[in-house]
Amino acid sequence: MLYIYSGEVPELDEVLRADLGEEHVFTVIPCGPHEIGAAKYMADCFRYHGIRARVLGTRYYKDRHRLRRIIMGSDGIFLMGGNTFEFLNYAKDIDLFKVLADYEEEGGLIAAESAGSIILSKRIDTAWVPSCHPDENTIGLTDFEGMGRLPFHISPHFDPESETSNQDRRELQQLANETDLKVVVLHDGDGLIINEQIITAQFGSPFELDPENVLE
Numbered sequence: 774m775l776y777i778y779s780g781e782v783p784e785l786d787e788v789l790r791a792d793l794g795e796e797h798v799f800t801v802i803p804c805g806p807h808e809i810g811a812a813k814y815m816a817d818c819f820r821y822h823g824i825r826a827r828v829l830g831t832r833y834y835k836d837r838h839r840l841r842r843i844i845m846g847s848d849g850i851f852l853m854g855g856n857t858f859e860f861l862n863y864a865k866d867i868d869l870f871k872v873l874a875d876y877e878e879e880g881g882l883i884a885a886e887s888a889g890s891i892i893l894s895k896r897i898d899t900a901w902v903p904s905c906h907p908d909e910n911t912i913g914l915t916d917f918e919g920m921g922r923l924p925f926h927i928s929p930h931f932d933p934e935s936e937t938s939n940q941d942r943r944e945l946q947q948l949a950n951e952t953d954l955k956v957v958v959l960h961d962g963d964g965l966i967i968n969e970q971i972i973t974a975q976f977g978s979p980f981e982l983d984p985e986n987v988l989e
Contacts, residue, residue: 805863
């Protein structure tokens with residue numbers, strides 16, 4: 774089961790807390806060992822909503838075998854936001870996608886926000902689309918293939934009041950057309966619950982851009 778966040782979604786926190794059960798261990802996974810400070814802040818936010826979140830020490834994120842044991846022993850994990858390119862590179866370096874597949878197979882719950890959700894798609898195209906506010910490819914990443922857990926693109930943080938909102942939407946529609954995959958667009962405060970590959974619940978007002986049949 775996946776719980777997808779775009780910003781703070783208190784209603785989704787409530788569902789996640791109920792699904793985790795009274796006694797649970799919820800582990801926050803940042804986009805790399807350098808983001809421990811941000812992970813601690815995120816854990817505090819979850820604790821405020823009654824979710825017993827923990828942050829691991831830096832050494833755990835650098836040891837793939839130790840991290841696997843930690844994840845497999847958790848009731849739920851949270852894949853943080855951050856730089857999508859860095860997170861994808863880190864995920865591949867520690868073989869995170871294999872761990873997540875095994876974890877979910879055994880009934881583990883996965884929550885993800887922003888970059889953490891984008892890397893679950895087939896590719897991380899929404900890291901640079903829309904072009905008005907892309908992530909910076911600071912590490913020169915050239916392999917953009919994600920986990921493939923989601924059969925669509927995720928585009929978080931859409932702002933309909935932005936001066937670029939019309940262009941943003943056009944570019945996301947073009948991405949759907951070019952890749953023949955729909956784009957699920959979330960405003961800040963929106964959330965999704967995904968069972969298998971089906972969206973079973975949504976919070977806020979996310980919307981979908983389906984591929985258009987464009988004649989050559």
